[in-house]
Amino acid sequence: MTAIEIPAPAPATTSQERAHKVFAFASRWRWEEVAFWVAAAISIVVFPTHLVLIAQVLITGLFALSFDLLVGYAGIPSLGHAAFFGIGAYTAGLLARAGWTEPISGLIISAIIAGLAGLALSVVVSRLTGIGLIMITLGVGLLLYEAAHSARAITGGDDGLSGINIAPIFGQFSFDFYGRTAVIYTFIVVFLLYLVARRIVNSPFGLELKGIRENVRRVPAIGVPLRKRYMVAFTVSAALAGVAGALLGQITQTVALSSLGFDRSAAALIMVMIGGMGTLIGALVGAAAYMVAQDRLSDLNPVYWNFWVGLLLVLFVLFARGGLIGGVDRLVVWIRSKRNKA
Amino acid sequence: MNAPGDALATVELCKNFGALRVLREVNFTLPQGCRHALIGPNGSGKTTLINVIGGALAPTSGKIVLEGQDITALTSDQRVLRGLARTFQINTLFPRLTPIEAVTMVVCQRRGIGASLWRSLKRSHEAIDEAYTILEQLHLDEDCDRPTAQLAYGRQRLLEIALALAARPKVLLLDEPAAGVPQQQSGEILHVISSLPDDIAVLFIEHDIDLVFRFAERITVLVAGRILCEGTPAEIAADPEVRRIYLGDEVHV
Numbered sequence: 001m002t003a004i005e006i007p008a009p010a011p012a013t014t015s016q017e018r019a020h021k022v023f024a025f026a027s028r029w030r031w032e033e034v035a036f037w038v039a040a041a042i043s044i045v046v047f048p049t050h051l052v053l054i055a056q057v058l059i060t061g062l063f064a065l066s067f068d069l070l071v072g073y074a075g076i077p078s079l080g081h082a083a084f085f086g087i088g089a090y091t092a093g094l095l096a097r098a099g100w101t102e103p104i105s106g107l108i109i110s111a112i113i114a115g116l117a118g119l120a121l122s123v124v125v126s127r128l129t130g131i132g133l134i135m136i137t138l139g140v141g142l143l144l145y146e147a148a149h150s151a152r153a154i155t156g157g158d159d160g161l162s163g164i165n166i167a168p169i170f171g172q173f174s175f176d177f178y179g180r181t182a183v184i185y186t187f188i189v190v191f192l193l194y195l196v197a198r199r200i201v202n203s204p205f206g207l208e209l210k211g212i213r214e215n216v217r218r219v220p221a222i223g224v225p226l227r228k229r230y231m232v233a234f235t236v237s238a239a240l241a242g243v244a245g246a247l248l249g250q251i252t253q254t255v256a257l258s259s260l261g262f263d264r265s266a267a268a269l270i271m272v273m274i275g276g277m278g279t280l281i282g283a284l285v286g287a288a289a290y291m292v293a294q295d296r297l298s299d300l301n302p303v304y305w306n307f308w309v310g311l312l313l314v315l316f317v318l319f320a321r322g323g324l325i326g327g328v329d330r331l332v333v334w335i336r337s338k339r340n341k342a
Numbered sequence: 343m344n345a346p347g348d349a350l351a352t353v354e355l356c357k358n359f360g361a362l363r364v365l366r367e368v369n370f371t372l373p374q375g376c377r378h379a380l381i382g383p384n385g386s387g388k389t390t391l392i393n394v395i396g397g398a399l400a401p402t403s404g405k406i407v408l409e410g411q412d413i414t415a416l417t418s419d420q421r422v423l424r425g426l427a428r429t430f431q432i433n434t435l436f437p438r439l440t441p442i443e444a445v446t447m448v449v450c451q452r453r454g455i456g457a458s459l460w461r462s463l464k465r466s467h468e469a470i471d472e473a474y475t476i477l478e479q480l481h482l483d484e485d486c487d488r489p490t491a492q493l494a495y496g497r498q499r500l501l502e503i504a505l506a507l508a509a510r511p512k513v514l515l516l517d518e519p520a521a522g523v524p525q526q527q528s529g530e531i532l533h534v535i536s537s538l539p540d541d542i543a544v545l546f547i548e549h550d551i552d553l554v555f556r557f558a559e560r561i562t563v564l565v566a567g568r569i570l571c572e573g574t575p576a577e578i579a580a581d582p583e584v585r586r587i588y589l590g591d592e593v594h595v
Contacts (some may be wrong), residue, residue, distance in 0.1 A: 015474075015483045015486055015487075016471075016474050016483070017484065018487045019442040019470060019473070019474045019477075019483075019487060020464075020467070020470055021487065021488045022440050022442050022443060022486070022487045023442075023446075023463050023464040023466075023470065025444075026443075026463075026464075027462070027463070090573050092359075151511050195551050199459075199462075199477050200459045200460075201574075202451035202462060202463055202464065203458055203459050203460060203461050203462065203463055204447070204451075204455050204457075204458050204461055204463055204466065204469075205456065205457055205458055205459045206457050206459075206463070207446065207447045207450070207463055208441060208447055208450075208451070208456055208457075210436070210438075210439060211436055211439065211444070212437035214435075214437055214438055214439055215434060215436050215437075217434055218434045218435065218436065219419075219427055220397075220398075220417065220418035220419045220422075220504070221396065221398070221419075221422065221427070221430075221434070221506075222422060222427075222447065222448045222451060222505055222506075222508070222509060223417055223419045223422030223423050223427075223448065223451045223452060223456075223509055224419055224447075224451050224456060225417070225419045225420075226419070231458075232457070232459070236459070239511060286551060320523070340571075
C-alpha cells in the first residue's frame, strides 16, 4: 500500500480513562529508577577497585528504602530504625558463628527476626503519633544499643563480631578478596527487594499507607484499622532493614556495634530527605549521594564532613523539599515547557 | 424505642467532658432511609453526638444500636465496615492524593482487599471503576485526577461525602456538609444529599434553617445536650418552644 496513511485523530481521553491512568502513572518505571540501576550495574564493571563502596552504597540504600516505607509512605517518623539493621546484622553474624554459614537462609532468618522485632515495637507505638513516636523509637534504639554494648558474651560489646565465615552462595560462588562475589550478591538481593517494595507501595495496602500519611484522623473513619496497618508497615520495614544489616555482616564478615547506633538512624533520615521522600528510588539515590560525598569529602578534610551534611540538609529543606528526585522532576518539567514554547 | 425499621438508635446516651455534661440521656432513632436534620444552637452537642455515634469519642454511658446490633464497643473502623460512615465539618481529606485515589482506597477497604500488599492497584479495575462511579454521582468526575489540595473548596466538600459514600453506608452522618460554602452552592450540596439512594439513612447537621426545612424529612432539636423535640419540619416550625429558644423570629416557612 502506497497510500498515505492518515493518522486517526487521537481519541479525547475521557475522565474515566484519566482515572485509571492515575494508577498506571503512579506505578510507572520512572527514568530515575532505570538510570540508577543501570548506573549501579555499570559502576561494578567500571570501578573494580571500589566494589566494597558500591556494595555498601546498595546496602545503605536498602536500609534507607526500608525507612522510606515508614516515614515517606506511611508518614510514621522514627529515630531508632538502626535497631532493625543491627538486629539483622547480629542475627546473621551469630548464625554464621554458630555454624549456620549458608548465606541466603541466613538473610531470610535475619529478616524474620528483625521483622518480629518491628512487630513487637509496632504494638507498643501504634497508639502514638508525632513526637511520641519519635521519642519512643529513639529510646528503644538507645536501649538496644546499650544492651548490645553490655552483652559482651553474645555481641562482643565494643569489639563487635568478627571472623564471620560465610559459605559460598549456592555452594558455588565463594566470597573473594576483591569483593566481586559480594557486590554481585548484594546487587541482586537489593534489586529483588526493591522490586518487592515497589510492588507493595503500588498495592491497596501501599495506598492506605499514603492515606495514613496524608490524614491519620480520616483513616479510621473510612474503615481502615490503623493499628493493624501500623503493625504490617513496621514489620515489613524492619524485615527489609534486617536484610540490609545481614548483608553488611555477611560481606564484611564483621558486625560493628555502630550498626545499631543512632548515627545510622539519623543518616537514613538524611539520605531519604536528600533523595526525596516517598519515592523509594530517592532513598537509594540519597544513600549514593551521601556515601560518595562522604567518601570524597572525608579524603579532602574529615573535619568538615558534618559541616557539609548540615549545609546540604538546610539547603534541601529550604529549597528542594522533594529532594534530588523532586528537583530533577521539576527540572524536566521546566525544560519541556521551555521547549514547547520555542 | 428500637423498632425493627430503625437504622440507628441511641439509648440514654451521655457524654461528659470532666464536669461538663455535653450529652444528656439522648434517645434518638433514625428510621431506614430517612433524611434527618440535627439542629440546635452552638455548643448544644451536635458534633459531639456525631463523634460519639461514629466512634471518634467513647460515650460516658448509654448504647448505640446499628440495625438492631449494639455497636457501642466497636472502634470507628469496625463501625464503618458495619455500614456507618461519617463526614467532617472541617475538611478531613488527603491533600496530596487525587480524588480517585482517595475513593479507590475506601472501595478497596470495603471490598476486603485493603490489606493486600501484593495485588496491583493499577489492575484493580473494578475497584477503580466503582470509585469513579461514586465520583461521577457527586459531579467530581472531571476533577478525579487532580490533587485534592488543588480542588475548589466546594468540590472538597463533595469529596468529603464521596469518601463516606464509598464505604456503602446504611447510615450516613454528615457534620455540616455545606459548612463554609457560599449560599448558592450549599443548595447544590444539599441537593446531592437528598438525591442519595433511598436505602441510606442520613443524619445531617446544618445551620441554614431554610435548607433544613427544604431537605429534611424529620428534624431533631438539640439544646444543651438534651433533645428538646423531634418531628416533621411543619411540627418543628410550629413548636412554640423551638421558636422561642432556637429559631427566634427568623422562621419564614
